[in-house]
Amino acid sequence: MKFKGLVAAALGAGLLMSGSIAAHAETLVISNWDGYMPADMAEKFKAATGIDLEISVHATNEEIMGKVTASGGEGYDVLFVSSPFAEALNKLGLIQNIDHAKVPNLANLYPEANQLQHDPGNVFSVPYTWGTTGLCYRSDVMKAEPSSWNDLLKPADDLKGKITMLSTDRWLMAAGFLANGMSVNTTDQGSLDKVRDELIAAKRDLLAYDDTTFYSKLVSGEATMVHAWDGWCNYGIAEKPEIKYVIPKEGSDLWVDSIVITRASKNPDAAHKFIDFVLNADNGKWVVENIMYKSPNKAGMDAIDPSMLTSYPNMAMTPAELLKYEQLRDLGDGMKAFSKTVSEIMAAK
């Protein structure tokens, strides 16, 4: 009796284990920013393909980059990262090429989405969202529309203490580079030093550095003009139509968030199916209507309520307009001098 019980228990444990192994093989692990895809994505994908999704979240590119470099990508199948990080992961050999034959919905993308500077032909990454970085401001408070990055870096007296800037390293520096007509991927020491000094001077006129709540500072009136990603400016516009977005005359960067498949993925076929699913028109539409970012997904953009294009004028930018701007690229070895410079700016008084 006792013996039988033991055998039954062992068998039961064995069954459970094999069950969990089988489930594991059919489970895809995705890491994405919180709220960056529909909350019911796992259910919808399971219903469509029978494959389970395990969704983990990362708060920043650096966080997922740290996890993936530490584990060699083990434990993750699909990652959502910004394009310079996709580029770096590719250089490190941690992601695999996208098999276009397995992702028919790539046809939903604009032709321009196949010509991105960091990955022409979408060899190792698939663009998910894209947009620009510029100035978001209260048109009812400002005397004149801002037109230059210098309006942010050398503000008029009435704007002093009413401005916020992004502190995420690449965009902080990009504001200084663009104001000087330099490339957003500048790494030579002389230019870094010049921009560093200008950004330190600009720091004294800031209300704060803010990467996450700047639009609500505009809504509340704490700030009059903020350095912003276009999609986030839309959150402000949604609450207060007097808020407007402008790309300064010196230009912007083109930022692209993309999807990649890890080389360590045990189930690349399912990973491709997932990317294909994300690229369908419904999900593309969800991205634009809920995250309020522009999407490289033409089928998704065509499906949105056209009134969004008038309420949020930056949504109406064409892919050709976006592609005029330079993308942030992986700086490789130049990152050392670059991040040292950023540390100096953040540390300066």
Add this chain to the structure above:
Amino acid sequence: MAPGLLWLGVLMVVPCLLILVLMFYERGIYGGIDWNVVTTENIRRAFDPLYLTIFFDSAQIAGLATIFALLIGYPAAYAISKAPAERQTALLFLAILPFWTNYLIRTYAWIVLLNPAGLINNLLVGLGLISAPLPILYNEFAVILGLVYNYTPFVILAIYSALQKLDPAYAEASRDLGASAMTTFWRVTLPLTASGVAAGAVFVFVLSIGNFVTPDLLGGGKFQMVGNLIYDQFLSARDWPFGATLSALLIAIMMILLFVQALTASRARGDQHA
């Protein structure tokens, strides 16, 4: 004994050794360590005036936070210890009640209170007491306020426990011998609770100097404390060796302080036994 040693070994000795080793290598391009280059450059860089200033400024802010926390915490602890015994637990409970809410949420609540369009400024402007909003957010004042608010309960607990252990007979003897209440406090009660004060002070100082959330949110990210500097090296600059060097410096400062505090505590015990 053994589980305690294991705890110390795994959670303290090993991480500290890791930090000490990382200091002497160069960063990898994408974070991590380049094990091929042994260098003392990180240490030289940590002593650059730019970063040393951050250490001094952080110590100053943490020091001010400590002083204010003691000024508020000591009277509070004293009052609680003099309250009727059956009420003391409830009062202590109230002192630590804020800890039931997440640190971030409490910090955001201060933003709601302090911002130029916030409750305090709106109230003061509305009452006609000031004409323009006071700049009380995104500066050192707000950071110190946030630190004092968050860490004063620790001071209250530390000093209360010292006051609890204090035999009332000492104060009674002092009063019987003709000392005023004031003199008794300054010359008997305060010296005998110095270990509690030191424990509370070290607590506030150490937690404050390493804090990075409060300077980031209430300071608006405009000025950094050591904690922010270290956080950024690991999570944004991806320069682990330099982050490790700064951490080692901070740990050294904290160890000196804890050593001084331990010394004060053992002296205080010695005095009582003598």
